[in-house]
Amino acid sequence: MISSHIAHAVRAIPPSGIRAFFDLVAACPDAISLGIGEPDSVTPWAFREAAIHAIERGRTAYTSTLGLLDLRRAIADYLRGRFGVRFDPRREILVTVGVSQALDLAVRAITNPGDEIIVVEPSFVAYSPVVTLAGGRPVPLATRAGENWRVDIRRLARLITPRTRAILLNSPCNPTGSASPREEMEAVAHLAQRNDLLLLSDEIYAELTFDGEHTCLPALGRAARARTLLLSGLSKGWAMTGWRVGYVCGHAALIAAMAKIHQHTMMCVATPSQWAAVEALRAGEGEVAIMREAYRERRDRMMGAFREMGLPCVPPRGAFYAFPSIASTGLTSQEFARRLLSEERVAVVPGDAFGAPGEGHVRCAFAASFDRVDEAMDRMARFVERLR
Numbered sequence: 469m470i471s472s473h474i475a476h477a478v479r480a481i482p483p484s485g486i487r488a489f490f491d492l493v494a495a496c497p498d499a500i501s502l503g504i505g506e507p508d509s510v511t512p513w514a515f516r517e518a519a520i521h522a523i524e525r526g527r528t529a530y531t532s533t534l535g536l537l538d539l540r541r542a543i544a545d546y547l548r549g550r551f552g553v554r555f556d557p558r559r560e561i562l563v564t565v566g567v568s569q570a571l572d573l574a575v576r577a578i579t580n581p582g583d584e585i586i587v588v589e590p591s592f593v594a595y596s597p598v599v600t601l602a603g604g605r606p607v608p609l610a611t612r613a614g615e616n617w618r619v620d621i622r623r624l625a626r627l628i629t630p631r632t633r634a635i636l637l638n639s640p641c642n643p644t645g646s647a648s649p650r651e652e653m654e655a656v657a658h659l660a661q662r663n664d665l666l667l668l669s670d671e672i673y674a675e676l677t678f679d680g681e682h683t684c685l686p687a688l689g690r691a692a693r694a695r696t697l698l699l700s701g702l703s704k705g706w707a708m709t710g711w712r713v714g715y716v717c718g719h720a721a722l723i724a725a726m727a728k729i730h731q732h733t734m735m736c737v738a739t740p741s742q743w744a745a746v747e748a749l750r751a752g753e754g755e756v757a758i759m760r761e762a763y764r765e766r767r768d769r770m771m772g773a774f775r776e777m778g779l780p781c782v783p784p785r786g787a788f789y790a791f792p793s794i795a796s797t798g799l800t801s802q803e804f805a806r807r808l809l810s811e812e813r814v815a816v817v818p819g820d821a822f823g824a825p826g827e828g829h830v831r832c833a834f835a836a837s838f839d840r841v842d843e844a845m846d847r848m849a850r851f852v853e854r855l856r
């Protein structure tokens with residue numbers, strides 16, 4: 469059997485629940501998709517032009533393993549200006565192929581076989597599989613809509629064992645849209661300190677924070693910074709998903725460990741993409757603000773629609789996802805999503821794709837254009853009405 473040649477860890481992970489659902493969506497070309505976690509806008513012209521100029525100037529060779537020094541400086545300046553946290557561009561920043569690779573490198577660099585990493589769920593679909601592939605064991609910490617998707621510190625503390633290496637956090641969160649308040653981050657950081665754990669903080673949606681300020685975990689203070697790997701990138705806030713630029717910042721020893729893996733497996737991020745990212749970080753603030761306001765309008769429209777439909781939804785404070793409860797319809801999240809697609813041609817993602825605590829919810833991205841969000845909400849309202 470050829471499949472017996474496939475490694476155990478690979479066999480152990482399920483394919484992405486999102487991808488499986490999107491095979492169905494692909495068969496419905498007239499569907500409105502609220503499924504994909506991707507900005508609807510094309511990358512702003514100035515960022516694209518920076519890549520074009522780099523190509524015209526013949527900047528086509530490998531860069532340093534850590535990434536272009538200009539880009540690492542732009543990341544350091546951005547993080548200092550925006551969140552007041554300092555990283556040394558020469559030793560504490562590594563440019564990665566999106567946050568996806570930053571996550572993979574961070575987990576691989578710290579995980580020995582059988583080590584445990586606590587994953588706050590519902591979560592981005594890749595978290596647990598990445599831990600499993602690294603030989604580790606993902607340990608889920610459930611959050612609940614009834615608690616505004618907050619991290620319960622006592623429940624978190626009970627999950628810590630001698631094998632625990634790190635806690636993986638994501639604020640603002642995909643799929644719930646929750647954003648951890650400062651006190652919650654501080655409590656997690658204290659717990660990590662007491663138990664000598666690392667913190668992996670995925671802040672890819674930091675720029676898409678709608679209510680209040682984003683709390684950047686390593687900006688909380690020396691102690692938090694010393695044990696945090698900050699994972700972030702340009703895919704979402706700057707509408708640059710296809711460019712594949714992310715980064716990880718943290719202690720120089722951890723960055724050096726990740727750089728070893730990166731060197732042997734990836735070499736560096738595509739050079740024109742890195743030049744586009746320099747421009748985006750240096751001069752993209754206005755473009756980002758325009759996109760953030762557009763998402764805010766769509767979020768408000770979607771929240772209004774869920775209220776009218778009678779679907780409870782914790783208001784998303786960040787990212788571009790709403791995660792309403794569909795429990796009152798009597799359907800599972802898979803049934804709801806499949807029937808909504810076949811009966812009304814609207815694609816949303818069943819909540820169980822994000823871990824068991826996501827069951828009873830569906831993820832609706834409000835990254836589509838205002839008109840499409842509007843039309844999708846009208847169709848969904850018709851569907852929910854029929855179910856009642």
Ligand code: PMP
Pocket residue numbers: 505565566567568569592638641642670672701702703709713714
């Ligand atoms: N983290 C989270 C929370 C995400 O939602 C995503 C993309 N959906 C990623 C990481 C991966 O992002 P990138 O495109 O930068 O690899």
